[in-house]
Amino acid sequence: MTATPLPGAAGSDDEPWLDDDAGRLVRPYTVSEGRTRPSAQLDLLTMVLATGERPDGYLGPEHTQVLRLCERPVSVAEIAAVIRQPAAVTKVVLSDLLDCGAVTTRGPIHLQEGPDPTDREVLEAVLDGLRSRL
Structure with a gap:
């Protein structure tokens, strides 16, 4: 059994470890300290950006x-993929960072005006336009 750091770790002690046979050595529930619900309302399309504030204490x-990833706007889905954690665990981690002011979020922007994006006529018009391009 050989344990190796995840790619991109470059010798960092803060990165999770993998066992070549078993996979990730730290289980997801450990990362979120057993919590399953985030303290903030987040969905997979929510954009996250670091504020520059550093959390007090060790998280x-x-x-x-995640803080390194959020130096530019990044979605919750992208963060979950990069840190190789389920979305529920990622949302708990992000909630921790939100609660201490280290990140800010912006939910998906839904059009306030204009046609309903789920209107059948609008969807058929989009489909017709796509078909004409092919």
Whole structure:
């Protein structure tokens, strides 16, 4: 059994470890300290951006990794993919960072005006336009 750091770790002690046979050595529920519900309302399309504020005290390696990812706007779905955690765990980690002011979020922008994006006529018009291009 050989344990190796995840790609991109470059010798960092804050990165999760993998076992070549078993996979991730730290289980997801450990990352979120057993919590399953985030304190903030987030969906997979929510954009996250670091504020530059550093959290008081130690949060964990995933929190540090997420802060590095959020130097530019990034979606919750992208963050979950990069840190290799389920979306529910990622949302808990992001909630921790939101609660201490280290990140800010913006939910998906829904059009306030204009046609309903789920209107059948609008969807058929889009489909017709796509078919004419093919």
